[in-house]
Amino acid sequence: MANRLSNDFQFIDVGRQDPQKKEARTRAKEFAEIYEPYRPQEAASQAHRCLHCGNPYCEWKCPVHNYIPNWLKLVSEGNILEAAELSHQTNSLPEVCGRVCPQDRLCEGDCTLNDGFGAVTIGSVEKYITDTAFAMGWRPDMSQVTWTDKKVAVIGAGPAGLGCADILARSGVKPVVYDRYPEIGGLLTFGIPEFKLEKHVMERRRAVFEEMGIEFRLNTDIGSDVTIEALLEEYDAVFMGMGTYKYMQGGFPGEDLPGVHKALDYLIANVNHCLGFEKDLADYVSLEGQRVVVLGGGDTAMDCNRTAIRQGAASVSCAYRRDEDNMPGSKREVKNAREEGVDFLFNRQPVAVVGEERVEGVKVVRTRLGEPDENGRQRPEVVPGSEEILPADAVVIAFGFQPTDIDWLAPNSIAVDERGRIKTSEEAAFAFQTSNEKIFAGGDMVRGSDLVVTAVYEGRQAAEGILDYLGV
Amino acid sequence: MILVLSDAGLEKGQLPIHAALATGAIHHHLGRLALRPRVNLVVETGYARDAHQMAVLFGVGATAVYPYLAYQVLADMHRTGELTGNPADARENYRKGMQKGLYKILSKMGISTLASYRGSQLFEAVGLHSEVMEMCFTGMASRIEGAGFAEIQMQQALQARDAWLPRKGISQGGLVKYVHGKEYHAYNPDVVMTLQEAVQQGDYQKWKKFARLVNERPVATIRDLLALKPAAEPLPLDEVEPVESMLPRFDSAGMSLGALSPEAHEALAQAMNEAGGRSNSGEGGEDPARYGTIRSSKIKQIASGRFGVTPAYLVNAEVLQIKVAQGAKPGEGGQLPGGKVNDLIARLRYSVPGVTLISPPPHHDIYSIEDLAQLIFDLKQVNPDAQVSVKLVSEPGIGTIATGVAKAYADLITVSGYDGGTAASPLTSIKHAGSPWELGLPEVHQALRINGLRDKIRLQTDGGLKTGLDVVKAAILGAESFGFGTAPMVALGCKYLRICHLNNCATGVATQHQYLRDEHFRGTVDMVKHYFRFIAEEVRELMALLGVRKLTDLIGRTDLLEVIEGQTSAQRRLDLTPLLENDHVPAEAPQFCQVERNMPHDPGAKSREVLDALSDAIEARSGGEFSFTITNCDRSVAALTSGAIAKRYGEEGLEGAPITARFTGVAGQSFGVWNARGLHLHLEGDANDYVGKGMNGGSITIVPPRASTFESHKTAIVGNTCLYGATGGKLFAAGQAGERFAVRNSGAHAVIEGAGDHCCEYMTGGLVAVLGETGVNFGAGMTGGFAYVLDEDRTFVDKYNHELVEIHRINTEAMEAYRRHLREVIAEYVAATDSARGHAILEDFSDFIRHFWLVKPKAASLNGLLAESRRRPE
Structure with missing residues (x-):
């Protein structure tokens, strides 16, 4: 036990350190994960920043209520296999959640340390646990399972x-x-x-x-x-x-013009293309060299933005009807997208896709935030006379499903x-x-x-x- | 004969009987047959893992306990790698931990050996039916009925069902820390977050959301099973008394500076002062710079540690609260880990930075209700303007105790419930010690009314109060004043991290870490003020609903409460009617306090005489000498004067213009109590208990009557518990002192000619020289200061307590400085007392010197002691 970390002030002495991120220039060209994995010492050192709150706000906020402080402790002690067991008690896909969850508005957002200290890097540690355990040969323990006839x-x-x-x-x-x-x-x-x-x-x-x-x-x-x-x-x-x-429509004119793409169809086609599952070459949508406007502010919109960048789009703009603070998507993904070259246009509400034969642009109006709606989110209100047209060769609509x-x-x-x-x-x-x-x-x-x-x-x-x- | 009770090796289909029930039932059965002494009852059980569970088994009659599950857990922790090292060491450490835990529990009850504790049943059962009590725990206190054997069996069956279901793993639990979907926690994340949102934004609608979360929680306390009965015709809200007249009824509960950061402590004080309530200093003293300002706490606490309890501290208060015990951890004093004792905290507490401060379980000057009456009198002498409050723990028999407290002339009683905060307490205390205020408060209220004392004393309750509904229910059950601890702390930003003992509180509330305080404490005075205004507002709304205009009209109106049906079968068998009944109480007996002060029977005439004589000299700073006679009926003499000096000149007192008061005769109790600086008392005669208790400066010199023929070092001259909690000054007593001399001394310099048991216990500063025999247990828990002891018959080695102190000879070459120092100390003593014994030692110093011991804390360095004592000359 002597060489285990034991510092009640680790959260001050050691700052929050995300895993290394590849350079934006490199990553904008490839369909590969952008974060390097933690090294064991980094993971332990970061996990040890956890305060072990009496009220684990991370666990409370987590939709599967992961026993986060408990597995952070195990990681800080280098006990990866136990951490993997514990992590799987509440989650079937921890290595996936560690990668795709919007931690900044879930566990890490509610981390006590996310108040000037920098939250514990919960997502990255979660990913580290299962990736490492699998690499060590760990598998879920099925030895106690008796199969029923059901x-x-x-x-x-x-x-x-x-x-x-x-x-x-x-x-x-x-x-x-x-x-x-x-x-x-x-x-x-x-x-x-x-x-x-x-x-x-x-x-x-x-x-x-x-x-x-x-x-x-x-x-x-x-x-x-x-x-x-x-x-x-x-x-x-x-x-x-x-x-x-089923894709949700914006309900404005021009949505059916050639060059307007549904977010999921666009993303799925790209994955199929990359993985070789493509049945027909015509299904693939490449936005290479095009001026792309993505409509929406959620995580799907971010995925479309960043896919278009990687496909070599001439420009990618993302128009969203509220301001940046009110975006539903993960802040981390917005940051990543911006680093990779996405241009964000806030307070723009699309009213039509314009074009003769195919898309030529998106007509938007400016908005400002008004009274909160029944969910407490401020409603965007249109600013009269603020119409403008964003020129575009392709429009991707990501309004939800x-x-x-x-x-x-x-x-x-x-x-x-x-x-x-x-x-x-x-x-x-x-x-x-x-x-x-x-x-x-x-x-x-x-x-x-x-x-x-x-x-x-x-x-x-x-x-x-x-x-x-x-x-x- | 050895009888082994075991729940090991259970098979599917079998249900275990809880080990405590089984042990108790057999213990009593054997007892009835007069066979118990012939049997040793060994309990092999999975139910006992921690010290509390062990204590319960011993307390209900077990001879020995084998906690097999605990050992299995240890083995499993080794298997998973959670524990490393030698498994045998882990088991040994576990046993050591159990041993210490049991010691602590036994000592809290004033019991020294396990044999005395065994079968003592020093518990209260909460929620067991009398059929269970009769068979298993005959004679144990139990007040509200509860689960019978049928319900217990059902609970076992439910547990067994999950236990044998292969797909259900071991549950994560959540007893200590919140876990989603498990044990309910009163301060769970939802509650904390909504409360903070409400007070930070000052938004009463958000407060209502918070109040709903608390008031409609799953049944977690007894009061959750009591509902208000709305009036047929509610009152309009504006007919209910205003918020402003309600706020003076709200106090913050004692939370010490040390536990809290200065920023949090001061914000709380300022908020209470601005709102019109009162904040409680807690037991860690208060920075004199705050006296007389808006940041001063109106309630000053006097706890067993007596940290920083000086005359100036006491006169800067509207209420002086004697913390007999604390609801969340009855029997234990405050515990401040060394990491939180920085220079400021150490200075205010007259202790050493970095040294853990554990207040003793009892007040060393309270062993009976008469002792308590004396302490109340002492306080009323030193600060005649203050009300004296006594904080008691809700436990069976509190009604009788409270009656005694009222007769001891306290002005206010606090009934403290178990569900308060104190995150730096031992877990077994947090979970298992104390009792709900819902049980204690009605008992006190009824007892005071039956005995015609309710009109003499105010009644307060605290323990987990959060919302207006809590206040209304507490008022109905008898309280006219309300204490809040955790809630205002949460309002200041505490997120209930429960790491208060580590000094790393990330919200800056419960830490002394400079960076965390500077950068992360975000609490404001307004947040606390919002909290209390919102409570008052909610109280008003509920009063309107009940059709009651004034809060005092609520007190004792138990007809406004009804018992609602519990959510579980065990809850449904509780009988809460005793809380609501007033059968033996005369209907016309007052329901709340009708007087300003509960005036003591003893007018303290001698003290008054002394002050009258000295007051001009005090005012004019002209010094002088005055003479009086004294008898043993004259108690707490000169405290009134010390209080007056402290009020006029603060802690500095009359250092520049000292006054000497000479007495002849026999002094009553508490001679020179809380003596102020610059006041020198000289007594020819002898004195009773508590001489120089809490003295902060000046001197007390006591010499035998000139005609006395006794050998002074073989004759008692002062009683027990002298210098308890002293913070400075000098005491020279030419004779022997009684038991517990200089306990919790943190700065006084004393020379005596002999002492009883427990001398210098828990001492943190100052010097004690004993020129004669001492009793046993010298220096127990002593972490500061030092002592010289003359040990002519070479018995001291077996008498001192070896745990924290060590002894050194001073006749060696290296100790020359100490020899010189001791000689100076004795010479000064002889000059003051003309003691024959002192003369004899000085004359033959080179011979006596080999019999002297230097007693010092192990942690203190030999080189530093003298420098330390010169730095603080008193």
Whole structure:
């Protein structure tokens, strides 16, 4: 124990130190993660900055309520394998969350030290734990698991489905995960660009999951390849975690002009192109040499901005209707985008895409922030007479997503709300059960598009509901 | 015979009986059969891991405990790498920790050996049905019923279900620190954040959000099971008494300077003063620079450590609070880790920087209610304008104690509940010591009314009060004044980090670290003022709802409360009606204090006579000598004068124009108590207990009557507990002193000719020379100052306490400076007292010198002691 770190004032003596970031010039040209991994000493030294608050605000804010101070302590003691065990107690994909979570508005945002000291680098340590443990050969401990004769079909291999399958397998219930794409991960693989999450991360996770006894049936669409009725027949329960893919329109003229792209289609096509999953070369959208305007202020908008930069766009501007402080996206990603050359235009609300044959520009008006709405966010108000046209060769619209319409919901008495979201309740006797008692659902298709980590959480909670329902 | 009770090796389908229940039941059963002395009861259990759990098992009758689960946990911690090193060492350290923890618990109850503690049942059961109490804990206090065997079995079954379910791992817990979805914490992140938002923005709507979070929390305290009964016709809000008249009822609870940073301590004081309430200094003294300013605490605390309790401290107060105990950790004194004792804190506490300051469990001058009455009298003499308050812990029998306190002429009683803060306390105290104020307050209120004393004394409660609803319920249960500790601290920016003991508080509230204080303390006076205004506002709204105009009309109105059904089956079996009943109380008995002062029976005529004689000399700074006679009915003589001097001249007193008062006769208790600088008392005769208690300066010289034929070093001349808590001055007593001489001395210089047990205990400064025999336990807990002891019969080595001090001969070559110093000390003493013993030693100094010991703290260097004593000549 003698050489363990023991400094009550580490948070002052050692400043917050993010992992090394590649130079913006280099990274703007490649689809590769931009952060170097921590070295063991850096990780320990940074983790040791944690104060171990009596009220761990990080854990409170974290959607999966990771036992953050506890695993930070383990890392500071160099006990990576225990840290990995603990980290997996609350999260099925910690190495993913460590990479893609907007920590600056979750755990790190609420860190006691994020008040002049610099928050503990929770996300980077989280990523470090699992990456290092995997490299050391660590695998989730399945030795105590007794397999029951129950099996559950999981529709969708995105974060919700994987979270659900993880808990089911650890509880001895066989999960079979169906996905229409050729690789697991859902948007983790096909939506999130590789500069945030390299694809080998999901490949490794897939191998780990398969070792745990999770079976994946990919390239399989429920409804066309296999019917829901067949699943209900074959399995003891079904979990739906199919996400939200339907693109939300801006509702202004010109949205259908050639050169206007839907954010997800654009991102997915790019990943398919990079990974060689492309079925038709025509699906790929390259914005090389073009003047690009991205509309929206969330994390998806940032992904589009930075993808366009990497594709070699002549310029990339991002127009958002509120100011920078009110952007929903992670501040860290905004900073990264800006470093890589994205130009931000705040307080601009698009009113039309203009152009004859194809896009020529976006007409925007200036806004200022008015009274707060029912959620406490200030509403943007239009400044009269402030119209201007941003010239553009391509426009990417990233306004958010809604659940896709699925024709087999109603026949199987699965109720949805007015926005097409599946109705469930976390507080019900069986958490996340739908109106069909054998079917559970979670993630974006229940709550509308949200973070990866909330989808993981709901998938895991739904699995608990399923286990209770199955009496395991 | 050895009987082993075990819950090891449980199998699926079996439910364990809690080890305490099983042990108690067998202990009592064997006792009834008169067989208990023939059996040793060994308990092998997973239920006992910490010192509290051990103490419970011993207390209900176990002979020995084998905590197998604790050892398994240690082994597992080695397996996972959380612990490194030799496992056998870890087990030994664990046992050592248990041992120390048990010592602490036993000592809190005034018990020295485990054999005396075994089966003593010094507990209160909260929430157990009488069927359980009768079978398992016959005779233990239990006031509100609760879970019976059926509920206990059900809880066990639920636990067993999860325990045997393979998919449920070991739960993260959350008992000590907040964990989402586990144990409810009253100051959880939501509560802290909404409270801070409300007071930082001064937004009453946000306050309501905070109040809802607290007032509608899951049942966490007894008061959560009591609901208000709204009036059929609520009052309009403007008919309820205004916020301004409510604020004087709010005090901040004692939090010392030392625990808190000066910035936080001062902000709290200023806020309370501006709002019209009162802040409490806590037990760490106060910087004299704050006296008389808006940053001075109106309540000055007198705790067992007596840190910085000087005459000037005492006269700069409206209320003097005797902290008998603290709700969150009854039986323990304050604990200030050495890391927080910087130069300022050490100066104000008359102690040494870097040395941990642990206040003793008891006040060494209070061993009975009469002693307490004497202390109250002492305080009322030194500061006749102040009210004296006594802080008691809510525990069974507090009603009787409170009655005694009222009869001892206290003006105010605080009933302190267990759910307060004190993050620097031992965990077992935070979790398991103390009792809710909801139980103690009605008991006190009823007892005072039955005995016709309620109108003489004010009643306050504290312990986890957060919102207006808490205040209203406390008022209904009998309080007219309210203390708040943690909440105003949170208002100042505390985020409930529970690292107060590490000096690294990131909010700058509970640290002495300069950078954290300068750069990270963001609290303002307004935040605290908002907090109290919002509470008052909420109280008014609730009073309107109840149809009550004045807060005093709420007091004792238990008909305004109703017991609501609990959320669990165990809660539903609680019987809270005793809290609301007033069966034995005369209906017309007053419900709240009707007098300004609870005037003592003893007018203190002699003190008055002395002050009258001296007052011109004090005012004119003309010095002089005065003579009086004295009898043993004259208590606390000259305290009134010391108080007057301190009030007029502050801590400096009359140093430039000293006054000598000569007495002949026998002095009553507390002669020279809180003596001010420049006041020299000379007594020919002898004195009772508490001579020079808390003295800050001047001198007290006591010599036997001229006609006395006794050998002075074999004759008592002063009683027990002399110089307790002294901060300076000189005491020369030509004779023996009683027990506990110079306990918690932090600066006085004393020469006596013999002492009883416990001399110099917890001493942190000053010099004591004993020219004769001493009792045992000399120098226990002594961390500062030093002593000379004359040990002619060579018994001292076995008498002094070896834990923190060491002894040196001074007849060696290297110790010449000490020899010279001792000679000066004795020469000065002889000059003052003309003691025959003193003369004899001086005459034969080279012979006596080999019998002297120098006693010093192990941590102090030999070279520094003399320099230190010269730097502070007194």
